[in-house]
Amino acid sequence: MAESQTLFDLLWQVLHHPLVWNLLKIVLIVLPMLGSVAYLTLAERKVIGYMQVRVGPNRVGPLGLLQPIADALKLITKEIVVPSDANSVLFILAPVMIIMPAMAAWAVVPFTPELVLANVDAGLLYIMAITSMGVYGVVVAGWASNSKYAFLGAMRSAAQIVAYEIAMGFALVGVLVMSHSLNLVDIVKAQESPLGILQWNIVPLFPLFLVYLISGVAETNRAPFDVAEGESEIVAGFHVEYSGMTFAVFFLAEYANMILVAALTSLMFLGGWLSPLPVIPFTTIPLLPSGLFWLLAKTGFILFLFLWFRATFPRYRYDQIMRLGWKVFIPIALVWLLVVATLMQAPLRQLPLINIWFH
């Protein structure tokens, strides 16, 4: 009895060691995330299927619910082919380089005010820095494959990601100006009020919300901005030479990035875990409580938009993508930044209506 007691104590101590405890928390974030990635692929095929008057996958398991597992098993058992004259070290390293930032960014994403792995003050900066590293995976994959199609895809992708990152960064500066903080928990808390949905950043920053959302689609190389893998022109772009699990990792990273962009959009513009109607309007009677559920619902809705875009819009031409990024989004973001900064100044921010957001 006494022996088992000490064993239990020992286990308790090991679990409470900061290193073990943090590793455990990381696993608790990453595992559900990978599960969501798997079922997002199924959701995509189902949603696009119904939009095109098809049923989508419905053979593996009830309603096709085991399809992602079947896909994963297939990809794991496939051979990883390394092309001759490819740079084999970088060829294998590239998928790792692309999935690392997609996972690492989750470290500062808060799910509720308490449920966050690292509540750091420079959270927004950290996210921008980490996600900007994802482009290396694409560029290195394209170069190491020793293939013209892969290289063309990598070149397109690098230029596109660098261009849209600037627009995205400016949109985030607007959020930062509104909430006076780089801390993601504080950014959500700044959107909290009995007014609910009216207080969210999407209302005063609507143009920046659009810029951020569309840039997010471009950043993740999703349709209609998927020229990096344009099947009809360069067969599959930067990952044309990849097979088996290495290909699967690129796929995982793309979907993990989609979920990340959707979660960040919900946190920064849609009030994160806040309820849209916390009280019955013009009273103090509580109506809908805030909670993790709202964040998941908002993220799910943005993800649905991603799938909807893919089913709806034809692929942009490359020069049109560049024009949209540099000549449309960056000026819009800059002008709106000026508008917000002006409205925040003393005489203007006290005017009725404007004082809802700037106080």
Add this chain to the structure above:
Amino acid sequence: MIELFPVILFYAFAAILIGAGAAVIVARNPVHAALFLVLAFFSGASLWMMLEAEFLAISLVLVYVGAVMVLFLFVVMMLDINLDRLREGFWRYFPIGGLVATLMVAELVLASTSRRFTTLGAGAAAAPANYSNTRELGMLLYTTYLYPFELAAVILLVAIVAAIALTLRRRSNTKYQNPAEQVRVKRQDRVRMVDIARGETTTD
């Protein structure tokens, strides 16, 4: 145990930094060299992070790793670099290069072991819990050092404009598009309906 951990981290990051720095100049492949430079920047940022200079560390990653090195890699990959010609004079210049490197290391060692060079550890521990490095830096930049900061920004802007002006050229045979015109186009601008009687042909 707790005190040992930062020390181990410091030496690990420092070793990676020096190793990556050496690999930048030793690597045979220019793409490898550029990637090692990225690793060096990242290790340097980690070291700054350990000094609690999180704003500088993240800016280093954001600017150099996220933007500058991507464009660098972009160029290096597209250039057809002849490595043999680049390495031609390596052994001829090695003695003088080695001498400069040795002198620099000697100077660094002399400077850092002198009594005037106190370690930062004692001072950094005094910072209060809610101290925000980012906020302090912003306060200084936009109050005390406002004019130098604005001046630097204007110089950078001039450099950007100059770089674009130097490379901008208008070629006579390039076809430009006017997206506004393309968006405004109507059906009657593109389609012409013709009535063709049986047996007749049109001229176009």
